[in-house]
Amino acid sequence: VLRQDISVNEDIYGGMSRAELSQAQDKELQLAQQDIKMEQTKDKKNTLESYVYEMRSKLLNTYRSFATEPEREGISRNLQETEEWLYEDGDDESEHVYTKKLEDLRKLVDPIENRYKDEDARAQATRSLLNCIVENRMAVESLSASEKNAVFAECHKAEEWLREKTQQQDALPKNTDPLLWSSEIKEKEDILDAYVSHITNLRKSMDSH
Structure with a gap:
């Protein structure tokens, strides 16, 4: 049997080779x-x-x-x-340049933004700590007299710390970094x-033995 190699070019997809x-x-x-990339750059520019x-x-x-x-004035x-x-x-810069510009502005604005945000956060944290003090004072019924006194003492210390720090904070103008953070x-x-x-x-552990 006579064999003959035939060269075949595979054409697919409308005549395009692989x-x-x-x-x-x-x-x-x-x-x-x-x-x-263009869309990301455009987004960064718009964000800035x-x-x-x-x-x-x-x-x-x-x-x-x-x-x-x-x-x-500076900002x-x-x-x-x-x-x-x-x-x-x-007008036609890279994504990196827009990102860097935004970061530079944030460095200037962030301290002011933090003061603003922390004022409300500080008020919430203050209420939360005061509630915590009240709840802990009420949750000592099962404790011994000395244990109760220890809890009351810690609650009093926390209360005094908060009162003193709040007074100091209230004496500061809003446009300075807080002395007391939330x-x-x-x-x-x-x-x-x-x-x-x-x-x-500890009391529960002692009572169970």
């Missing part, structure tokens, strides 16, 4: 990635632009009493410069709760 198809798919993927407008408004209203005059100047840059040299009050509550839980658990 190599051509692979190239076309790579090109399509590349274009899709470019589209995604929105931040500029939002902070300018908040600085005049919501955050006004929480920023010093030099802080307001306002940076916001104005950023806005002008966005419509001039920064996180400190929360920590004090956690410590008090842990102390009372330790004593009550």
Whole structure:
């Protein structure tokens, strides 16, 4: 039997070879990635632009009493410069550049934003600690006299600490960093709760033996 090799070119998808198809798919993927990158860059630019407008408004209203005059002036100047840059040299920049610009602005605004946010958080934390003190004073019925006194003493210490710190905080203007942060009050509550839980658990353990 006579065998003869016949050369065959495999054509698929309307006459495209596998190599051509692979190239076309790579090109399509590349274009899709470019589209995604462009969209991400556009989003970052819009985020920066929105931040500029939002902070300018908040600085005049919501955050006004929480920023010093030099802080307001400095931030306002940076916001104005950023806005002008966005419509001039920064009209067609990379995602990284927009991200960096936003980070730089946040570094200026964050301290003021933190003061504003912590005022409400501090009030909530204060109420929570006072409730914790009341509840722990009421939860000592099963304890011995010395254990009760120990709990009462810790509650009193927490109460006095809060009163003293609150007085000091209230004497400060809003446009300075708090002397008393809400996180400190929360920590004090956690410590008090842990102390009372330790004593009550010891009592339960002793009573069970």
